[in-house]
Amino acid sequence: MSREGISTGVYLTHLLRAYGVEVVFGIPGVHTVELYRGLAGSGVRHVTPRHEQGAGFMADGYARASGKPGVCFIITGPGMTNITTAMGQAHADSVPMLVISTVNAHGRMGSGEGWLHELPNQQGLVAGVSAFSRTVNRPEELAGVLAQAFAVFNGARPRPVHIELPINVMLADAGHLPLPQPMLVARPAPSPDALEDALDLLTHAARPVILAGGGALRADVGALAELLDAPLVMTTNARGLVEPDHPLAVPFSPSLPAVRRLVQESDVVLALGTEFGPTDYDMYEDGGFELPGKLIRVDLDPVQMARGLAPVLALVADCAEAVQALLKRRPVAHGRNGALRAGVARVAAEEGLEDNYRRDLRLLNLVRDTLPTARLVGDSTQLTYAGNMGFAAATPGSWFNSATGFGTLGYGLPAAIGAKLADERPVVAISGDGGLQFTLAELASAAEAQVPVILLLHDNSGYGEIKSYMIAKNIPPLGVDIYTPDLAAIAKASGWTVHRVTKLADLPDRLREGADAPGPTMLIFGDDLRAQA
Structure with a gap:
């Protein structure tokens, strides 16, 4: 591939391809369009989420399923503040994620003069949720910084890495720079x-x-x-x-x-x-x-x-x-x-589990036994909490969620989209109606990307787990019985196939149909279905 006269932004795409990157999650903006110039025809697939937090969760799910770092292109300022929650989840769970952002040009960066998307200090913002954050001040630095990122992913405890390109550096000529051979990093063996x-x-x-x-x-x-x-x-x-x-x-x-x-x-x-x-x-x-x-x-x-x-x-x-x-x-x-x-x-x-946990485990076992090769990707929701207590997954990496450690909400759907992009295995997202509303817009992302995920949605019109906790603590359950829109109608309008499952005996057929469908499927259930397990 010729690199004559290319910008540093395009050179970055060539470097990513050299490292085997196949998918990038991002939302183009005026500060990042130069990063996109090299994507067309590069062989790197671009997936557009509807929010940068969704991009980070997709990258997280992709990384867990593929074993490769999830890569994101993020705009300066609000793009970075939006993705930090997803970076926090990935940092807590040791998930490799490469977040590449722009930053205002030298002379404007951190000036306090109010330039578009200006933050006082992007590196300071992400310091606590990344292995490192680095500003590339010259085109010649980019290859070395990227090598350091992949050294973390491949040879150390994997965590998010943030690389920011000042706009003037992103636009600078990099045609004179060679395409280095990616460094092979062997993980340490015990003495x-x-x-x-x-x-x-x-x-x-x-x-x-x-x-x-x-x-x-x-x-x-x-x-x-x-x-x-x-x-x-x-x-x-x-x-x-x-x-x-x-x-x-x-x-x-x-x-x-x-x-x-x-x-x-x-x-x-x-x-x-x-x-x-x-x-x-x-x-x-x-x-x-x-x-x-x-x-x-x-x-x-x-x-x-x-x-x-x-x-x-x-x-x-x-x-x-x-x-x-x-x-x-x-x-x-x-x-x-x-x-x-x-x-x-x-x-x-x-035997020591509460009855509701044993019931939910039987429901999860039914999903596993119906789709034995599937990955189950959970949000912070009641079914996931039960699974973390005692679900026996079929294969390594086929059960992961956001309900431990950092404990984000809204993770399940976008992470499942990312996981499904990694390979052909079925993917079942597990979410509640409250958690889904954190990243509800990613329903459209799944349909646009033609990702046939299955969303197993527990609709109890609120934050059921928190409500139970408040009642147990003798706290009035305020703020947990939320207005829930017609999620089935929203999903259908977003291009999903939707079924409401009221009989447990019908669930296996619906799961198999979803696994064979060309697009995404939502299976909505309530406490009545859980009671049948």
Whole structure:
């Protein structure tokens, strides 16, 4: 591809293609149109959301489903303030996201004179929700800054990166610049000495347990659990590491008493890619999660090792590398009753759940069993909360949502759109009517992009979970019974196929129809359907 006489904005497109970028999410504006000059005919697909927050959520879902960073083109000022919520969710869940924005030209940047879209300090705005934010002051800097971004995505704890181009730099000539070969970054492997120490602890353990988080999604954790005969406890972002009926699987939250007992009775705990976040381990904030046994932690982030529970042994490494190294050393397990211990924990955890959670889990299981290859992408809504308590996903990466950690609303639909753009697997978004209204306009984005997602919409005319919480706390439920427009009519007007499902027996057929449809499908249900599960 010729680069003679091209601008830095067009040069950026060439660089992105060199890094294998296939999709960009963005809304063109007067400050970003030069970024779009090179997109036509480049092979990079552009998807237009209706709000920059939607762009960020789409990029998040795309990244989780594809394993590649989600890329966004964002305008100066309001575009950046709009996307920071999505960046916060991605930062909390270690999701790779590349946010490329413009900024006012040198001499106008941060002047306080009121230039179009001017912010005092865009870098300061995104500092807390990004691995780094960098201003490209000369065309010659762009390739190096982009290489640093992909070094974070590929070799460190992945998080959002923000790169801003002053308008004068974006328009500057870059035809003289070469197209560098993307740098290959190998993720770190654990040190041999640390591996031997871990092997010794695991070999001599009588009751080992594995705690797996989202950082272990691409590791062969199931094989290691079998070799160690160790129950495998999966946090929200690790569900699906083993099949739902695996004898060692414990797909229940470690906030539950039964799972906590399993951990407390263990003598060695191997924690893989989990930050021990409170919304996974102490959802009810009772301080009841205890780990008296010896803790081995494996994490890409050395700083994270010093947060939360202190390990006796810390392996700074990629989880997939560490697990593979342990499998090669084949620690020997004898008489650890792993399947029995896991089974006792599973039964007790399910029995300890509230009736409404067990009912919602049966509903989620029906969705999973009807569409076994589907990804289920949840908003912060009641069905998702139940799933985080104990849903057994079918495959790694087939259950993720915004209901832990940062806990945004409006995530489900746009994240599902992004996930569906990653491959051909069915995608089911799970949302409530309240959360959907945060990003309701993205219904049109899905239809425009011809993305056949399925939206499983729980319509209870308000913020049901918060209402229940207020009542439990003896607080008058004010502000939670909201006016809900005719969502079915809005969806139909936006190009969706809509069905209201009132009988549980009809749900499988509707799901299969949605999975085979050429466009998006909304399945609306109420508490009457939940009661049938």
